[in-house]
Every structure is written in structure tokens, then in C-alpha cells.
Amino acid sequence: MALLEVKDLAVTFATASGPVYAVSNVNFSVERGEALGIVGESGSGKSVTVKSLMNLLPSTATITGSATYDGLDMFNLASSRRKHFYGVDVAMVFQNPMTSLNPVKRIGVQLTEGMRYHRNLSKSAAKSRALELLDMVRIPDSAKRFSQYPHELSGGMRQRVVIAMALANDPALLIADEPTTALDVTVQRDILDLLDGLRRDLDMALVLITHDLGVVRDRTDDIVVMYGGRVMESASTAELFANTIHPYSRALRRSIPDMSMPRGTRLDPIPGSPPDLAIAPAACPFAPRCVNVDAICKFSLPELAPDTANSEHLFACFNPHGELNEESI
Ligand SMILES: Nc1ncnc2c1ncn2[C@@H]1O[C@H](COP(=O)(O)OP(=O)(O)O)[C@@H](O)[C@H]1O
Numbered sequence: 001m002a003l004l005e006v007k008d009l010a011v012t013f014a015t016a017s018g019p020v021y022a023v024s025n026v027n028f029s030v031e032r033g034e035a036l037g038i039v040g041e042s043g044s045g046k047s048v049t050v051k052s053l054m055n056l057l058p059s060t061a062t063i064t065g066s067a068t069y070d071g072l073d074m075f076n077l078a079s080s081r082r083k084h085f086y087g088v089d090v091a092m093v094f095q096n097p098m099t100s101l102n103p104v105k106r107i108g109v110q111l112t113e114g115m116r117y118h119r120n121l122s123k124s125a126a127k128s129r130a131l132e133l134l135d136m137v138r139i140p141d142s143a144k145r146f147s148q149y150p151h152e153l154s155g156g157m158r159q160r161v162v163i164a165m166a167l168a169n170d171p172a173l174l175i176a177d178e179p180t181t182a183l184d185v186t187v188q189r190d191i192l193d194l195l196d197g198l199r200r201d202l203d204m205a206l207v208l209i210t211h212d213l214g215v216v217r218d219r220t221d222d223i224v225v226m227y228g229g230r231v232m233e234s235a236s237t238a239e240l241f242a243n244t245i246h247p248y249s250r251a252l253r254r255s256i257p258d259m260s261m262p263r264g265t266r267l268d269p270i271p272g273s274p275p276d277l278a279i280a281p282a283a284c285p286f287a288p289r290c291v292n293v294d295a296i297c298k299f300s301l302p303e304l305a306p307d308t309a310n311s312e313h314l315f316a317c318f319n320p321h322g323e324l325n326e327e328s329i
């Protein structure tokens with residue numbers, strides 16, 4: 001059984017101007033100890049997807065579909081189980097470390113609070129565990145950092161503290177939502193490599209969300225590509241890069257810096273803008289921007305279905321290779 005299994009997830013928000021179809025048709029699973037990358041441009045429904053799993057959506061959200069953690073229905077957790085579920089079984093790291101840190105509390109207090117609540121640790125046991133965690137996320141001089149305030153640390157060090165907080169109760173699954181987007185380019189790679197190393201060392205599953213396919217290329221086992229709130233393509237990372245089927249995934253690949261590209265290579269941003277999510281999905285959301293668009297793409301919604309050559313490689317596209325013609329519609 002997969003550690004996390006998401007099936008037919010859809011999230012609709014009620015707003016003053018009508019429903020917003022933020023997420024639909026989302027399917028994926030994560031095995032124990034494995035890393036899944038969720039990739040897509042801003043607005044593609046990545047955060048809403050994981051926030052639904054973390055019980056972090058506002059009451060205007062209606063969630064359908066299912067999500068199970070180790071067989072447990074995440075959308076209907078008993079309150080006794082819920083109390084020690086978030087932050088213990090599943091923890092999350094957000095884009096901006098300051099959203100997770102309290103500016104007026106010392107690092108040590110913030111690190112030990114959750115542990116003491118969930119595990120009933122003594123003050124001294126919690127402190128030694130906190131120092132161990134600070135070492136684990138490679139914060140030098142942990143004893144000094146323990147008594148400092150967040151503003152005394154750099155952005156990268158703050159995100160390391162947030163990661164340490166997330167690891168405090170040994171979660172089996174860590175969800176990191178664009179964990180480096182708010183940081184200096186120079187520290188982004190360090191943080192991503194830290195997460196990758198921790199996942200391996202702690203045998204923890206990781207869901208890594210990014211708008212940059214390059215970030216997940218060497219750090220994940222599987223990839224889900226999202227657009228307009230829907231999964232466009234999913235496969236193992238090796239398969240996705242060896243055989244990129246969906247025109248959106250292809251466009252994403254062309255829009256990212258690739259290590260093998262000569263310096264100064266021009267990237268192709270994807271022309272056009274994301275779909276209006278106030279319209280119920282009835283056609284391919286990528287059709288207006290797609291180079292392979294055909295008549296059918298504009299009036300019918302492609303289902304996520306396996307590739308004939310690889311049943312583990314799913315994509316939602318009528319015309320992946322631009323070879324559709326009048327007769328085949
Ligand atoms: N609270 C909300 N109310 C209404 N619509 C929302 C809300 N939160 C998110 N959305 C919609 O969901 C879309 C996807 O958001 P999000 O998951 O944050 O995208 P991503 O993380 O991929 O950038 C947003 O563009 C917005 O239209």
C-alpha cells in the first residue's frame with residue numbers, strides 16, 4: 001500500500017462571483033521513503049492540492065475525491081487521531097519561512113513547543129532533541145542559535161530552522177511547498193540538497209512542489225505535472241524526462257534552465273496566460289496556449305490515461321505529438 005494515495009481529488013471554492021474550480025482530476029501516490037515532485041506554473045493548483053491534504057483550506061472550499069495516508073482516510077480523521085497527525089505523521093514546509101516562525105519567540109522555544117505538545121517531553125529532553133535537529137539541518141553553532149530570534153538569522157538559516165521544526169516529530173511524509181522560492185539563488189540549491197539528504201537519511205517520503213522542472217529532475221522518483229488545477233502528465237522522473245509526452249510538459253522543459261545548456265542559452269517562456277478557473281473544466285485548459293491544439297481540444301476534456309507503451313506513464317492530451325487530423329476526431 002502506498003503511504004499517500006490521492007484519487008480524483010477536486011477542490012472548488014465558493015466566491016462572491018461564483019465557484020472557482022481550483023483543482024480537479026488530481027491523482028497520484030507516494031511510496032514510503034520516496035520523493036514525488038509536483039510541478040507547474042503559478043496558479044496550477046499545487047498549493048491547493050497539498051493544503052487540502054493538510055486540512056489548511058478555508059471553509060469556502062469543497063473537497064471531493066479521496067486521500068489516504070497509510071490506508072487512513074485523511075479527509076475524515078477522528079479528532080483524537082487528528083490531534084497527533086499533522087506535524088507528527090505528516091509535516092509541511094512553506095515557501096516563506098517567516099509564515100511558520102513567530103518573530104517574537106526564540107528559535108529554541110519554537111523548536112521545542114511542538115515536541116513537548118505531541119510527545120510530552122521534559123524541557124531538557126526537548127532541548128537536546130532541538131540541538132540535535134539544528135545539527136541535522138546543518139546550522140552551525142546550534143547552542144547559540146537556540147536562544148536567538150528569527151530576525152537574527154539569514155533567510156536560508158530560517159528555512160533550515162523551519163525544516164528542523166517540521167522534522168521534530170519524525171514525520172513519515174514531508175510536504176515542501178516551493179521551499180526555496182523566497183530565498184537567494186545561492187542558498188536555494190543548498191536547501192534542496194539538504195531536503196534530499198534528509199529524506200534519504202531519515203527514510204522519509206517527500207512531496208516537493210516547484211514551478212521549476214529542473215529542481216525535481218535529480219531529486220525525485222516520480223513527477224506530476226499540473227496545469228489549470230489538473231494533472232497533465234505523471235510518470236517516474238526518468239521516464240518523464242526520457243519521454244516527455246504532454247505539450248505542456250514539453251513547454252515547461254523548454255522554459256527551464258537546463259544544466260546541459262551552454263551558458264547564455266535563451267529560454268522560451270510559455271506564451272499566453274493560465275486559464276480562468278471560474279469556468280468549469282469542459283475543454284483542455286492548455287488548449288489556448290498549446291502548439292498542438294486541434295478542434296477536439298477546445299470542446300472536450302482529455303482524461304488522464306496511460307501511454308500504450310508504459311502503463312505507469314499517464315497523460316491527459318488528445319494530440320500529444322501534433323499528428324491529429326480531421327478523420328481522427
Ligand atoms: N481561497 C481561495 N478562494 C478562491 N480561489 C482560490 C483560493 N485559493 C486558491 N484559489 C484559486 O486556486 C488557484 C490555484 O492556486 P494554488 O494552488 O495556490 O496555485 P499554485 O500553488 O500552483 O501556484 C489560484 O489561482 C486561485 O484561482
Ligand SMILES: [Mg+2]
Pocket residue numbers: 046047048177178
Ligand atoms: Mg503555490
